[in-house]
Amino acid sequence: MDNPASAAILTGMRDESDLLIVGGGLNGPALALAAAQAGLSSTVIDALPAETALANEFDGRSYALALASQRMLARLELWDELADHAQPMLEIKVTDGRAGEGAAFLGLHFDHAEIEEGPMGYMVEDRYLRRALWQSVDRCETIRHLPGCRVTAQEARPGGVTVTLEDGAQLHGRLLVGADGRQSGTAARAGIRRTGWRYGQTALVCAISHEKPHHGIAHQFFMPSGPLAILPLPGNRSSIVWSETDDAAQRINALSDADYLDVLRPRFGDFLGEISLAGDRFTYPLSLSLANSFIGDKLALVGDAAHGVHPIAGQGLNAGLRDVAALAHVLTHARQRGEDFAQPDVLARYQLWRRFDTATLAGATDIFNRLFSNDNPLLRAGRDLGMKAVQAVPALRRGFMREAAGLTGDLPELMRG
Missing domain, CATH: 3.50.50.60 (FAD/NAD(P)-binding domain)
Structure with missing residues (x-):
């Protein structure tokens, strides 16, 4: 070069x-x-x-590649090299709640078996x-x-x-x-x-190792301060994208690794057992x-x-x-x-x-x-009812999954498989 x-x-x-x-x-x-x-x-x-x-070197950064993006990489003759390092996302679970209180209920559950094309996407390290x-x-x-x-x-x-x-x-x-x-x-x-505009939020990004397997399940936990995404990586590891208000994110990111994990644990929960950091930590101010x-x-x-x-x-x-x-x-x-x-x-x-x-x-x-990203009781009730309604209608669930997989709309040739 x-x-x-x-x-x-x-x-x-x-x-x-x-x-x-x-x-x-x-x-x-x-x-x-x-x-x-x-x-x-x-x-x-x-x-x-x-x-x-x-x-x-693994620095903690990873990407969620939709199925359409995976198809494009295959057309560019890159996927054979990436496949062994890619983690399929087989399910997505979306919940709503507060840190330390657990999810209000299982709002949405998307299973790749409900669509014909296969996994909705793959996680690949940067x-x-x-x-x-x-x-x-x-x-x-x-x-x-x-x-x-x-x-x-x-x-x-x-x-x-x-x-x-x-x-x-x-x-x-x-x-x-x-x-x-x-x-x-x-x-x-x-x-x-x-x-555009700033959201007054900052994303805390890192990767973690955990005791229990994730089974290819991605989690999106909505909290008043912002969403927490837990995205499966190969092995017992997951990528974390965790949104907080700007001030809170600055305070959290200034903590030692041990204290950082102490703040993350009540948000993350214990469903994957004990957690530890894998790679570096990053912050990104969020805006449109x-x-x-x-x-x-x-x-x-x-x-x-x-x-x-x-x-x-x-x-x-x-x-x-x-x-x-x-x-x-x-x-x-x-x-x-x-x-x-x-x-x-x-x-x-x-x-x-x-x-x-x-x-x-x-x-x-x-x-x-x-x-x-709020704690308004009326909005919480409305969004939880909305998620419950989508969960109850298979056609809506499949529509959301196909959208997440990048399979809707007028696809360019490279993404058509």
Whole structure:
């Protein structure tokens, strides 16, 4: 993963790619691989150093991949490498209550056996997913990875786009894609504003080891301060995404590991036996953030650069991968028809496809968080009755499961299995 940017300046060579992708998290390399399958070349400009992409230590970060996302990774020829490290989510149990008091009742129980397609999703650690993506990128002759590089300027021009790196190197392409997160410099430089707000909540994220097996069951426990997600990992381990008010989260995160666990235990319960930390602890302030446009002049945004939602439904990465699959679908079909895929009418198809879906997801997660993150007795009664009603109607349960699995709506080709 050498960085050839400075060499490009010294030799005076023009650096041309079909796609210039800014952002080396997960969506950036996924898009480069999807574009490669369509015969398009990419340069991925990654602010992170090369060693970060291939780090093998478990740091506690994991992702809930919906079934549609798993299908996409299989189509990108990544799943064989990931399957041994993936934990199927066979059931989801949703409860409502207060810390230390246990659940009010079993509000919802989703069992994958009720849908034909299989597990609703899989839990995969960040280290395995990131490594699989970048190793595949390294093997692909039509993708260049520029680690440790930052973009300082971008300019749409007739026939393409040019970006300038910190060291003065200029790269040229036909389409610029921002995959550079909620604080997207790509979007900002294009003058694209964002709409959103803070929730006054912070997510405490970690992984734990526990005595008893989880049997592939994911738990979502709604408390007045915010939801607690317990997501199964391979072995007797689970990923924790635990939302608290900003002030409470700051106090909890400042505690020692032992005291941190003492605060977690009454929220977590004892159904998995004794617990201990596995890996590092993280905090993420929670907010809603939507780009006012997903496209610009020879520009498209994907993932958190386009939308950031509350993690209450675990759909952040899945929504980003769906962006990637949709953009790849639009670009591929435009190319097959002989169209210039960077033209406004082509990019408008991508925006039309994804903007409504992501706005709907953002609205749904916002409403769910506001409905459940409180202790209003009337709202508690209403939401518990609502969950009980869904539980009583098999067709509604299956609809929720298919939605969680990413199987509803107009699926891009990469997600169709």
